[in-house]
Amino acid sequence: MARVGDEGGTAGPARSAGVKDVAARAGVSLGTVSNVLNRPDRVSARTRERVEQAMAELGFVRNESARLLRAGRSSTLAYVMLDATNPFFTDVAQGIERAAEQADLSLFLCNSDQSAERERVYLTRLQEQRVQGVLITPVDPDEPLLDEVVRQGTPVVIVDRVRDVDSHCSVAVDDVLGGRLAIEHLVDLGHQRIAFVGGPERIGQVRDRRRGAQAALADAGLPADALVEVRTEALTVSEGRNAGERIAGMPSATRPTAAFCANDLVALGLLQSCVGLGLRVPDDLAIVGFDDIEFAAAAAVPLTSVRQPRGQLGRRATELLLDEATNPDHRHEQVLFTPELVARASTRRS
Amino acid sequence: MARVGDEGGTAGPARSAGVKDVAARAGVSLGTVSNVLNRPDRVSARTRERVEQAMAELGFVRNESARLLRAGRSSTLAYVMLDATNPFFTDVAQGIERAAEQADLSLFLCNSDQSAERERVYLTRLQEQRVQGVLITPVDPDEPLLDEVVRQGTPVVIVDRVRDVDSHCSVAVDDVLGGRLAIEHLVDLGHQRIAFVGGPERIGQVRDRRRGAQAALADAGLPADALVEVRTEALTVSEGRNAGERIAGMPSATRPTAAFCANDLVALGLLQSCVGLGLRVPDDLAIVGFDDIEFAAAAAVPLTSVRQPRGQLGRRATELLLDEATNPDHRHEQVLFTPELVARASTRRS
DNA sequence: TTGTAGGCGTTATCAG
DNA sequence: CTGATAACGCCTACAA
Numbered sequence: 151m152a153r154v155g156d157e158g159g160t161a162g163p164a165r166s167a168g169v170k171d172v173a174a175r176a177g178v179s180l181g182t183v184s185n186v187l188n189r190p191d192r193v194s195a196r197t198r199e200r201v202e203q204a205m206a207e208l209g210f211v212r213n214e215s216a217r218l219l220r221a222g223r224s225s226t227l228a229y230v231m232l233d234a235t236n237p238f239f240t241d242v243a244q245g246i247e248r249a250a251e252q253a254d255l256s257l258f259l260c261n262s263d264q265s266a267e268r269e270r271v272y273l274t275r276l277q278e279q280r281v282q283g284v285l286i287t288p289v290d291p292d293e294p295l296l297d298e299v300v301r302q303g304t305p306v307v308i309v310d311r312v313r314d315v316d317s318h319c320s321v322a323v324d325d326v327l328g329g330r331l332a333i334e335h336l337v338d339l340g341h342q343r344i345a346f347v348g349g350p351e352r353i354g355q356v357r358d359r360r361r362g363a364q365a366a367l368a369d370a371g372l373p374a375d376a377l378v379e380v381r382t383e384a385l386t387v388s389e390g391r392n393a394g395e396r397i398a399g400m401p402s403a404t405r406p407t408a409a410f411c412a413n414d415l416v417a418l419g420l421l422q423s424c425v426g427l428g429l430r431v432p433d434d435l436a437i438v439g440f441d442d443i444e445f446a447a448a449a450a451v452p453l454t455s456v457r458q459p460r461g462q463l464g465r466r467a468t469e470l471l472l473d474e475a476t477n478p479d480h481r482h483e484q485v486l487f488t489p490e491l492v493a494r495a496s497t498r499r500s
Numbered sequence: 501m502a503r504v505g506d507e508g509g510t511a512g513p514a515r516s517a518g519v520k521d522v523a524a525r526a527g528v529s530l531g532t533v534s535n536v537l538n539r540p541d542r543v544s545a546r547t548r549e550r551v552e553q554a555m556a557e558l559g560f561v562r563n564e565s566a567r568l569l570r571a572g573r574s575s576t577l578a579y580v581m582l583d584a585t586n587p588f589f590t591d592v593a594q595g596i597e598r599a600a601e602q603a604d605l606s607l608f609l610c611n612s613d614q615s616a617e618r619e620r621v622y623l624t625r626l627q628e629q630r631v632q633g634v635l636i637t638p639v640d641p642d643e644p645l646l647d648e649v650v651r652q653g654t655p656v657v658i659v660d661r662v663r664d665v666d667s668h669c670s671v672a673v674d675d676v677l678g679g680r681l682a683i684e685h686l687v688d689l690g691h692q693r694i695a696f697v698g699g700p701e702r703i704g705q706v707r708d709r710r711r712g713a714q715a716a717l718a719d720a721g722l723p724a725d726a727l728v729e730v731r732t733e734a735l736t737v738s739e740g741r742n743a744g745e746r747i748a749g750m751p752s753a754t755r756p757t758a759a760f761c762a763n764d765l766v767a768l769g770l771l772q773s774c775v776g777l778g779l780r781v782p783d784d785l786a787i788v789g790f791d792d793i794e795f796a797a798a799a800a801v802p803l804t805s806v807r808q809p810r811g812q813l814g815r816r817a818t819e820l821l822l823d824e825a826t827n828p829d830h831r832h833e834q835v836l837f838t839p840e841l842v843a844r845a846s847t848r849r850s
Numbered sequence: 851t852t853g854t855a856g857g858c859g860t861t862a863t864c865a866g
Numbered sequence: 867c868t869g870a871t872a873a874c875g876c877c878t879a880c881a882a
Binding site for chain 4: 178179180181182185192193194197216218219220221222
């Protein structure tokens with residue numbers, strides 16, 4: 151079968167030129183081309199130029215598959231995100247990207263969009279592509295495929311979740327402490343009846359943040375029923391709105407004077423619907439969110455929130471991943487960052 | 501050199517088993533394993549099970565590089581995003597993802613983060629990986645590498661930008677019309693002095709949206725200086741805040757009564773700082789954004805915005821890409837969607 | 851169904 | 867620097 155490399159300089163839509171086409175065109179040996187590509191120093195400047203010119207003329211594009219087939223492992227990382235439309239995760243992704251770039255690795259983002267099935271598909275593909283490593287915020291940290299993947303030799307770091315077992319590195323934030331901070335802040339402001347807005351129960355964060363909230367209430371000497379449960383089906387803006395309607399609908403005598411939301415999306419939805427229904431924030435209802443996404447600060451009533459070091463999370467996770475990928479006596483590590491309360495107008499004392 | 505496949509069922513951390521290991525373990529021929537993988541119907545149910553079990557036991561993971569080396573083209577798409585932290589683009593990405601999934605293709609997201617350099621790196625890598633095709637919202641639609649990539653045989657569709665030349669398919673929204681809609685709405689409400697908030701100039705959208713705004717003003721019989729330029733350095737929330745401070749600082753006699761922002765991020769920042777500085781929205785300043793991201797509707801003063809069909813953009817772009825990748829007599833197409841004004845409280849007549 | 855052979859494009863090695 | 871050659875792991879085809 152005919153190959154490429156004929157038709158003069160008038161760059162025809164050639165069907166992919168290979169190293170040997172380049173060699174032929176430059177009038178050098180195949181090995182030399184390879185050297186230009188991989189050890190440019192071993193080749194005289196003049197021949198190198200000739201080769202490079204030939205590459206340009208032919209529109210040579212390295213075939214990564216072939217390269218990889220020999221090399222064994224690619225130089226890309228992947229982050230399998232739980233929800234690409236949640237700014238929290240895109241900020242984490244940005245932290246990862248920066249760290250990856252420094253290590254001269256490319257990052258591919260994959261969006262599982264909360265689907266365990268899609269998550270599995272991505273994990274499998276990434277494995278098949280022999281990526282250097284995978285960062286993931288899993289739908290379920292106990293997903294067995296995660297262990298499978300490491301067993302087959304692809305490092306995996308879990309981001310923003312923790313696992314009891316230490317088969318992976320993980321990087322997360324102390325959610326229990328975060329819950330504490332939120333409630334302590336509200337109690338300091340004099341609130342004695344506080345809604346906890348979040349769900350579903352299966353999300354570990356929701357449980358932990360509530361746990362911290364309960365502990366803080368107890369420490370403050372308030373009864374357990376000072377925390378009013380307002381359940382959501384998901385941690386989304388629209389569920390937040392929904393919860394807001396329920397809260398606004400309560401008789402003002404029993405209505406909580408403050409709400410602690412399991413994340414900022416919920417808090418923003420809540421804020422919107424409460425304001426829309428005539429509640430004043432923070433006077434009638436103080437609101438605390440969680441994550442401190444950029445839109446929390448940018449709300450028309452800027453939102454008090456528990457800040458997670460989003461970029462840091464990504465950066466540290468990447469460091470752990472790279473260590474696992476390159477350091478033969480790597481030890482798994484569970485990093486826990488400390489959250490921080492950022493007070494804004496949504497809880498301002500009036 | 502010794503290979504794998506010994507040590508009993510107790511899944512040791514084997515160093516990657518290949519098809520022939522599987523064949524040996526299952527006691528079948530290599531060809532049969534390959535058939536199980538690629539044409540399961542050609543193999544009896546019983547042998548197939550045996551093979552599948554062997555795969556499971558050995559933790560066999562297909563080597564995509566080898567597969568690809570033969571196949572020529574992978575079954576993944578990539579979307580090179582301009583800014584992964586802008587919800588507009590993540591919504592577009594979601595549309596792409598859905599369409600890709602239907603076609604049984606995986607999608608990798610790459611974030612150029614407005615850097616032409618990073619964009620180039622990604623494009624090159626994707627080409628090297630022989631992806632089926634690339635969707636991209638480019639930093640600069642005239643980037644020559646884009647043409648290079650198509651010439652080498654990788655289909656490219658441009659998303660949310662247009663190019664004069666028709667060397668690619670593209671999908672975008674009529675920004676000039678969008679600008680018109682925004683201004684017509686404000687003029688209908690009686691505004692006669694309107695700020696246009698956006699920049700930098702090099703962004704095509706900014707120019708087009710302003711152009712539409714100017715045209716609408718002219719049609720309404722208002723003088724050109726009814727549109728007050730408020731420049732930003734970027735289309736971000738913080739630049740929006742900045743612009744807000746400048747507007748709020750104007751003497752109320754000459755201050756515009758309304759602002760049309762080049763996107764929602766700017767609008768949200770503007771909204772926040774104006775409210776913070778004591779301006780009432782919409783009474784003292786009406787605000788219109790562009791994109792209609794979810795957070796626009798969720799603002800405490802819900803934002804009027806020019807909606808782009810974000811998911812549709814992604815979906816249509818993917819369809820074009822697939823056509824280009826598979827249909828031999830594909831014709832490039834420039835799709836232009838029609839935007840739509842969504843009126844909310846930030847322009848409500850008081 | 852079985853074996854086996856050849857090739858995908860790149861890299862590495864080794865003697866000249 | 868050349869030229870030749872052997873991997874890398876998988877897929878297809880072909881003859882049994």
